[in-house]
Amino acid sequence: MLLDVRVWESVAVDSRKEDGSGDLAHLREGVLARLLKAQELLPDGVRLLFVEGYRxxxxxxxxxxxxxxxxxxxxxxxxxxxxxx
Structure with a gap:
């Protein structure tokens, strides 16, 4: 299942590659879960920047x-x- 990372406000999404379809903002459920967990482990004041997911x-x-x-x-x-x- 693909999920739209833009729904999670905790994830900073880079819009430079946005093509209007929204496809690039989607990730498999398990990948998104690992991304969110990785972000939780970052030091205060540091965030991941999501650039591109599904192609x-x-x-x-x-x-x-x-x-x-x-x-x-x-x-x-x-x-x-x-x-x-």
Missing amino acids: PPALQSKFCAHPVSARTPAQFMIAKVPGCG
Whole structure:
């Protein structure tokens, strides 16, 4: 399930990459929980700045030489795909 991080007022959200769809402000529930926990552990006066979360496959493909749909789930977890990052 994807959740909109903008709902949590404790999370500072950077709007520079906002595209109007709101997709980039979404995270998987477990990732958001870990982000919130990490922020709780920061010293007073320090906050995380959320820049970008979910990328729809069409957008992610623009960043990679190999289309997202052409990769298997195992490649996401265990291998660095050439042309990505």
